[in-house]
Amino acid sequence: MRDEQANLVWGLEQTVRTATGEPRRGSELSAESLAHRRRLHRPAPRTAPLAPVAYEAMNSVPEHWIPFVAVHADEGKRSVRLQRAAMPHPVDSHAVRPRTELLRPGLDVEAPARQRAYYVNEEEVPQAGSRLTVAFNRTRGRDGQVVVWLSARRGAGRGEATSGLAFDHLVDTAPDGPGAAG
Template sequence: MNRTVFPAPVRFSGMPLPRWWAVEDGRTNFAAVRPDSTDLARLIFLEFALVYSNDWFLLPCDLPAGTLASIRGLMVTDVFGERLWIEPAGESGDEAEGEPRGPRPWSMFSLNALGKTGDDAVDGPGPGLLLPSSVPKVAEGPVLEEVTLIRDEMANMVWGVERTVTLPHGEARRGTEAAAEVLAHRLRLHPPQPPAAPAAPEAYTAMSSVPENWIPFIPVHVPDQNRDIRLQRAAMPSVVGGGRLVRPRTSLLREGFDAGRQYFVNEEEVPQAGTKLTLAYNRTRWHDGRVALWLSARTHAGRGQASSGLAFDYLADTRPPGQPGQAQGG
């Protein structure tokens, strides 16, 4: 299929102007963008916007949904009437005769070997552009599970806080309420023994406790690496005692738990702001009227760090309320 189009320069808000003594749009402040050293996508965007944006042109090309398009090349006609045939990058056949074809260079919005496997597979991206079918609107149901991965710099670890859990009958409940109900039920079944009268007003405590909807992730070394780390799911001892450990209740944090497998999270997946994970049902209609229903998990940006209140090696006050030297509420 051949199409004739007119190229237009790329334009976006705040882009550098081609003239030296021109003032750009102040509504976009690129200086406020502060990417991390590993945020490659944002770094590539800034380099394009500040350095190479004036060198790019936009060619309109409308495609139907659900198609795989491949550009053979561009026939460019300049103002002098000369016509130049330009092939896609990496497709010009610059390889020497008899030499094996090398990997294609990196590109964006392309496919990896166009789904080929075996001896016909090509290392690197392919020249095709896949435009999958889509729907104009998707109805999202109530959140069934919500987990927040937050950093605790004081404890040097990451917590998976189960904000919303799904009960056995299918109803969603706040994680703090569900954990408190389960803990109260176990305390009724196994009431703690009354402590003996302490000889000292303060007792040494090795470690405090945290709410049972807080699942710890501890940093461990990546295999065969000395510096790289990843986050491994761990467990906290329950307040009830007896050697019981707190188990995650959401499927987002329970991955591989019942099978006895370890669960790891890449360290870069939990930034300083944290990460929020949600699980909910989605419903939509296809172009022929059919109803599609699926369960989806999504990631969102967190709201910053938090403290679990976990403390180690401290003295706990053992005196009952009301004795001298202890604060009372009024």
């Protein structure tokens, strides 16, 4: 989907199939992963008092939002393609990678970065976005033999959305709740 405020296109992983084959919401898996990494990377307790506000160069977006950035299609031409990119994880320095097969091509092979690039033509993402679904299909042939295949279908999206991605802003560092100085 298109995010005009951030001037990006995002691939949202709405449903992700887990290792057990169970479908889960991408937002749930993102929240679980963030909570797990925060438990593993707890910051050291601060002894110095905090200022009431802090500068943040960039905020984060959920892990199931995979960015696509505009790159030139050919040298010397004005046409652009959308290339799958990666956001830094908000807790550690690892890049967030897609979990679904539709957004992973090239990531699971040992190849130079240039060959692992994944592109989408800009005109393939309309203003309303696109909804892609993957499903197994099963039928029987004339001879009675079962045939199974995996298909991807494309439909109309639900319109624009905003990731909330923001740069160069101030965040409140005052603790919330009762007894907080205000």
